[in-house]
Amino acid sequence: AQRVTQPEKLLSVFKGAPVELKCNYSYSGSPELFWYVQYSRQRLQLLLRHISRESIKGFTADLNKGETSFHLKKPFAQEEDSAMYYCALSGNAGGTSYGKLTFGQGTILTVHP
Amino acid sequence: NAGVMQNPRHLVRRRGQEARLRCSPMKGHSHVYWYRQLPEEGLKFMVYLQKENIIDESGMPKERFSAEFPKEGPSILRIQQVVRGDSAAYFCASSPGPRGRNTIYFGEGSWLTVV
Numbered sequence: 001a002q003r004v005t006q007p008e009k010l011l012s013v014f015k016g017a018p019v020e021l022k023c024n025y026s027y028s029g030s031p032e033l034f035w036y037v038q039y040s041r042q043r044l045q046l047l048l049r050h051i052s053r054e055s056i057k058g059f060t061a062d063l064n065k066g067e068t069s070f071h072l073k074k075p076f077a078q079e080e081d082s083a084m085y086y087c088a089l090s091g092n093a094g095g096t097s098y099g100k101l102t103f104g105q106g107t108i109l110t111v112h113p
Numbered sequence: 114n115a116g117v118m119q120n121p122r123h124l125v126r127r128r129g130q131e132a133r134l135r136c137s138p139m140k141g142h143s144h145v146y147w148y149r150q151l152p153e154e155g156l157k158f159m160v161y162l163q164k165e166n167i168i169d170e171s172g173m174p175k176e177r178f179s180a181e182f183p184k185e186g187p188s189i190l191r192i193q194q195v196v197r198g199d200s201a202a203y204f205c206a207s208s209p210g211p212r213g214r215n216t217i218y219f220g221e222g223s224w225l226t227v228v
Contacts, residue, residue, distance in 0.1 A: 004155075036219075041221075041222075043219045043222065044156075044206075046216055046218075086155060086156065099144060099146040099161060099206060099208050100146065100169060101148075101156075103148075103155040103156040105154060106155050
């Protein structure tokens with residue numbers, strides 16, 4: 001069974017501080033990992049996918065297969081980063097259920113001025 | 114491209130009534146997914162449809178819930194005889210196809226409240 005765990009429901013930091021949102025996963029094969037962001041009652045937007053190895057809005061995430069983690073990091077948080085962040089896993093990348101994602105419970109990030 | 118469109122955005126139903134949620138995928142997308150977000154929980158996969166076919170409904174409750182994606186028109190998630198526990202946000206997503214590195218795009222969600 002595949003599972004995604006985001007241990008922190010709430011995370012508060014001050015503007016300019018580093019931020020790390022934790023994500024651990026459980027999957028027996030080779031998963032594809034994503035981070036989605038949801039601003040207040042808006043649609044989920046794809047922030048990052050591990051295969052792209054890119055940086056979006058200053059955020060990066062590295063897949064650590066040894067620790068089965070995909071933590072999201074940003075060195076200097078901004079107030080506009082305040083949102084709900086979801087880590088998600090696709091266990092059938094390239095297969096017939098690509099859009100079938102398993103989501104973590106989400107972390108609400110609040111960046112204080 | 115208008116993106117994935119969901120309506121209604123907010124729906125209030127009394128217990129026992131039916132709820133119909135609509136999803137129009139992005140232009141050119143023929144694959145639709147429905148997810149449910151219960152209060153205080155993450156999103157849970159419900160069903161994956163292609164035009165006129167249900168591909169994976171492993172996340173659908175066995176009773177009262179059904180989904181369709183007809184040849185013409187939007188995908189519809191139908192909940193019969195709603196109960197308070199059905200109150201949730203229902204998100205639709207679409208993709209152009211299942212294979213390769215396609216990204217799925219989410220709609221803004223439909224918030225169902227059962228009173």
